[in-house]
């Protein structure tokens with residue numbers, strides 16, 4: 001694209017840009033396991049200190065904020081999931097894991113999935129292909145060494161993708177990516193019109209706790225959504241997914257949702273989902289495997 005005069009971009013060029021990564025065939029199975037009406041895929045992005053470090057900073061106070069996510073947020077989330085006997089996916093930047101690998105043990109032991117989420121929560125869209133490939137491999141290897149399990153899922157930090165990201169996810173043999181927003185339902189990713197066999201489990205800012213609740217002093221951004229309203233948005237996302245027999249995917253952050261005053265949102269959401277009828281709570285990997293088979 002011509003960044004200053006986009007209207008002058010030749011048609012062949014804008015068509016090529018648009019076609020780099022597209023949504024392919026919808027992956028909407030006829031049925032969910034055990035007669036469930038819909039699938040609820042919960043994810044927790046364990047950015048912790050790398051939320052700061054990935055931006056190239058190491059302010060002591062903000063690192064402590066990330067530390068809270070690991071020390072208090074994750075255990076509180078794990079307790080909530082355990083109480084409801086529900087499993088989920090934790091996307092972990094490798095450096096966030098390496099700071100304290102023992103903190104990953106309770107996640108893995110509870111049967112949750114660990115997915116790749118960058119090396120240090122770097123902005124993928126700024127990387128050249130070789131660097132991005134090396135970091136993706138290094139992150140996957142580090143998580144495998146720490147957990148004993150090879151991650152099959154990829155989520156780009158901040159959902160920033162380069163033109164190489166999805167081709168690399170395909171080349172490195174990931175089962176799925178979860179960074180794009182072209183649908184509510186899962187779909188197969190196309191690269192330049194070619195089906196890749198890689199499942200996309202779509203995310204969205206609408207279903208991300210940080211959008212409503214994250215506080216940032218620099219640049220200044222204050223949470224402006226009341227907690228009840230956040231719950232209401234997520235509940236509505238679930239309710240329509242239930243009515244449609246589809247997927248409700250949600251993204252939380254331990255340093256955002258894991259507070260005494262906030263964890264009830266997750267708790268009540270699971271409670272509400274279970275009260276409506278049979279619901280499947282797969283890890284993202286289980287969801288991807290199911291929809292690609294169906």
Ligand SMILES: [Zn+2]
Pocket residue numbers: 045046047117121157158
């Ligand atoms: Zn993240």
